[in-house]
Amino acid sequence: MGQATPRLLDDPPVGDQLTDYxxxxxxxxxxxxDAARDGADWREAVQVLFGLDPTAEPQRCRHMHDTHLARARWMTEQGYRHLVREGQRAS
Structure with a gap:
């Protein structure tokens, strides 16, 4: 059995703490x-990565894309530090 797909929220967490989400x-x-780096259109990214139809709900899909991408960028700039600390405590 594979892992269940995590539930996708319209808004990812905000703040300076790493969350279960x-x-x-x-x-x-x-x-x-990766998609942003490669210049992929946000509509394509939402369709492929989120499994949503951006033509049916363009505002919601754009919002989800932009907020999750912002959180992904936060992870590369600050959030990774939390992962490093957790790894050090586990050692």
Whole structure:
């Protein structure tokens, strides 16, 4: 049996603390960063990564894309420090 797909919220967490949601969506964050780096259109990213139809709900989809991408960027700039500290405590 595979792992269940984590529930996707319209708004990812905000703030300076790493959350369970962040841990569960780490792969999504990385794929969003890759898509942005590669110049992928946000509509394509939402369709592929979120499984949503951006033509049906363009405002919601754009919001979800932008807020999750912002959180992914936070992870690369600050959030990773929390992961490092957790890894050091586990050693």
């Amino acid at each position: 962040d841990r569960e969506h780490m792969v999504l964050y990385l794929r969003l960063l």
